[in-house]
Amino acid sequence: MDINRTHRSFVSYIDKGRNYYEAQGYERPHEWAHFDEVPFARLDKPLSDCRVGVVTTANKAAMQGPRSTKLFAALNRESGHLHTDMAWDRDATHTDDPETYLPVARLSECVERGTIGSISERFYGAPTDYSKRTTLQDDAPQIEAWMREDGVDVALLVPI
Amino acid sequence: MSLVARYLESVGIPTVIVASARDIVEECGVPRLLFVDFPLGNPCGKPWDVEMQSDVIGSALNLLDNAWTPRTTVQHPAIWDSEHDAEWRAQYMRVGDDNRTALASAGKTRREAQAARKLP
Numbered sequence: 375m376d377i378n379r380t381h382r383s384f385v386s387y388i389d390k391g392r393n394y395y396e397a398q399g400y401e402r403p404h405e406w407a408h409f410d411e412v413p414f415a416r417l418d419k420p421l422s423d424c425r426v427g428v429v430t431t432a433n434k435a436a437m438q439g440p441r442s443t444k445l446f447a448a449l450n451r452e453s454g455h456l457h458t459d460m461a462w463d464r465d466a467t468h469t470d471d472p473e474t475y476l477p478v479a480r481l482s483e484c485v486e487r488g489t490i491g492s493i494s495e496r497f498y499g500a501p502t503d504y505s506k507r508t509t510l511q512d513d514a515p516q517i518e519a520w521m522r523e524d525g526v527d528v529a530l531l532v533p534i
Numbered sequence: 535m536s537l538v539a540r541y542l543e544s545v546g547i548p549t550v551i552v553a554s555a556r557d558i559v560e561e562c563g564v565p566r567l568l569f570v571d572f573p574l575g576n577p578c579g580k581p582w583d584v585e586m587q588s589d590v591i592g593s594a595l596n597l598l599d600n601a602w603t604p605r606t607t608v609q610h611p612a613i614w615d616s617e618h619d620a621e622w623r624a625q626y627m628r629v630g631d632d633n634r635t636a637l638a639s640a641g642k643t644r645r646e647a648q649a650a651r652k653l654p
Contacts (some may be wrong), residue, residue: 387574394627418546461574489595510541
């Protein structure tokens with residue numbers, strides 16, 4: 375393997391996306407979120423006692439579906455029936471195995487091993503929204519409310 | 535998803551993100567990121583590769599448990615495809631002289647379809 379590089383190895387999706395949509399004739403580049411300050415919550419009990427809740431960007435219906443198909447709480451047995459028609463690399467891989475983006479079975483194995491206390495009976499869908507305000511004022515508080523109902527202690531977030 | 539993580543942290547729920555778009559997540563700023571250098575679509579490991587998936591999830595939980603400061607990024611050591619990683623990285627959202635006209639045309643068609651949907 376060549377150990378010399380002139381550019382970073384991992385993909386910059388900000389740079390590639392800006393160039394890609396500019397080539398498609400979009401005049402205003404997407405503005406990504408940036409914050410200088412980052413909140414930080416500490417675990418208040420051992421991980422082995424914690425209940426884990428999973429958040430996904432997969433949807434309950436095709437992309438054009440209503441908002442309720444993107445912002446939702448669903449039972450874990452529904453994890454294999456989601457839509458993944460958002461942007462991802464269709465040339466390099468596929469999403470036929472739901473565990474690659476919504477790891478309910480792998481987390482259940484962690485419960486059996488005692489790494490975590492339990493997994494929430496529901497997982498949560500978070501819309502990929504262009505509006506940062508909608509995400510912060512509507513979606514995130516709703517997901518928090520569902521997590522409180524389900525006794526979730528810690529969250530595993532998995533954007534496809 | 536990074537915004538959701540930030541919100542949950544602000545109300546006292548610790549989070550970890552498992553993601554492949556490292557630059558987007560780090561630009562936003564999150565408490566804990568497990569970066570997996572995979573093509574978009576399979577952040578939790580390769581399809582049907584239970585061993586890799588278990589290792590990714592185990593690493594995410596380990597990060598959740600052990601990070602002591604925000605903006606902690608850990609890169610999972612798994613390699614997607616040691617012989618072809620350069621190819622998928624280059625190919626995704628590629629813009630070149632050979633596809634520039636097609637991209638411009640696709641964008642125009644998409645905007646026209648969007649405009650048509652907005653008409654009463």
